[in-house]
């Protein structure tokens with residue numbers, strides 16, 4: 001009996017060399033994964049724009065470089081806050097998660113990281129009923145302390161401490177164009193129950209008023225309200241693809 | 250929450266279409282009047298708000314925007330409408346389906362879908378064959394079907410469901426199978442394969458009621474799907490495992506559900522196990538009269554007997570069958586024992602699957618769902634089944 005047991009044991013146990021090799025592979029993968037996580041979650045990442053909501057400036061399929069440490073980041077599901085190098089500024093193009101997007105359950109998050117790692121960020125874990133990883137790219141218009149109102153598609157902002165309302169262009173120095181030409185006729189007339197004009201909205205601390213340059217598309221702060229800084233994942237600094245339209249934002 | 254007490258599914262009807270298909274007997278029409286369309290939508294939101302407060306104790310598990318053609322709305326209208334629905338619902342449902350017609354798929358729609366928490370896209374392909382599309386009067390070409398599917402397939406994290414129609418007058422078996430093969434190229438999570446019914450009062454009926462429909466088209470296409478690894482989980486529906494439509498399962502289980510919008514139907518139940526089927530008006534003025542006139546809603550009362558018959562009729566459509574535990578308890582009777590004289594015969598032919606929990610027709614049995622139900626109804630009439 002005793003002999004058999006011992007015999008089986010040594011038969012099925014991997015030899016020291018194999019064990020060592022396996023250990024090294026696993027260690028290497030873990031370190032690579034950790035490195036990748038830190039790099040993409042905290043330092044830098046890229047996005048492929050999924051929506052035309054930033055037309056005319058940014059098109060679908062454009063690729064953007066996102067810098068993370070400029071803004072505060074929240075690691076491990078908001079447990080750890082790492083302060084940002086600066087605060088989001090008016091006119092910044094940011095990536096953020098819509099606040100109705102469900103996250104993966106905690107136990108699937110690491111699995112998804114592995115999937116993304118091995119597919120070069122091309123694929124996410126597909127679960128039956130998830131809406132995760134739908135990232136929006138839009139522009140910050142209102143900062144904490146501001147009052148924002150929209151009338152007839154003109155965005156007006158009274159900055160915190162300011163005396164009067166100014167348009168978004170006056171405040172940002174005409175750095176971008178917006179698209180309102182394709183909005184349906186009468187969209188912002190008073191008879192339209194779907195009026196996206198916004199009453200005076202005070203931007204709370206820790207929140208931002210974000211809208212897309214293409215005012216025809218939703219969702220953004222006009223329809224779903226202010227965006228918490230926890231949902232803002234980084235600042236778009238550069239379009240690196242397509243090559244002929246490379247530019248720094 | 251006890252069975253049937255709380256509606257967990259919401260259907261929202263968008264009654265507008267770009268052009269009427271020849272076979273269609275759904276309630277839909279064309280309108281180019283934007284403000285009329287928006288008034289209907291905003292009254293629909295009003296109805297959702299009031300119905301939810303009136304009937305629901307918990308949040309919706311499934312949402313389904315159907316039609317008509319929801320995607321025929323202007324992008325801004327559709328986006329705003331969906332956002333308002335989510336605001337009223339106050340939560341993101343587990344399954345959120347929108348029906349899409351291929352000819353309405355463009356960059357704007359894709360953009361909207363990419364950012365909104367819609368996770369199931371039900372695409373009305375019907376056929377990839379231009380002659381067949383012509384016969385049923387679909388406002389779409391095979392090319393447009395392919396293009397739309399390619400664009401939708403590229404979206405991350407959406408379950409795709411394709412609608413196909415089979416046994417179109419003049420269709421031959423190889424054409425029906427060819428449609429299925431083309432659909433499978435996109436590896437959809439779900440396929441609904443319908444047998445074309447020529448509804449009276451449709452132009453298709455007037456034109457083709459004398460032309461033969463080859464039933465084998467549907468049968469062979471269904472077999473092909475089944476053999477390709479799709480669960481044939483309801484007479485006309487096929488899904489990869491785990492991708493069955495939760496919303497439709499709710500209908501087939503005869504759970505309560507709400508329907509909002511013109512001509513939409515809700516079914517709710519009271520403590521006496523009787524149901525009410527509420528159908529909102531399909532006359533715009535009546536619908537727009539709003540809550541004061543109850544949106545012109547017609548109410549049909551369902552007795553417990555009606556409810557039992559429907560539970561059987563719907564349940565036997567699915568591979569899951571009739572949930573005996575829940576329904577015995579609900580109706581306070583033993584359904585298996587009640588139906589024993591009928592199911593014995595069908596069981597001997599191998600058409601019944603019966604574990605202790607569910608009573609169902611087997612896959613081959615479901616091909617005879619109609620005759621089976623006729624047997625059951627005759628029997629119930631004969632024994633004059635009486636509820637206590």
Ligand code: SF4
Nearest residue numbers: 266269270273316317
């Ligand atoms: S698109 Fe659908 S609802 Fe509209 S006419 Fe065609 S079949 Fe009917």
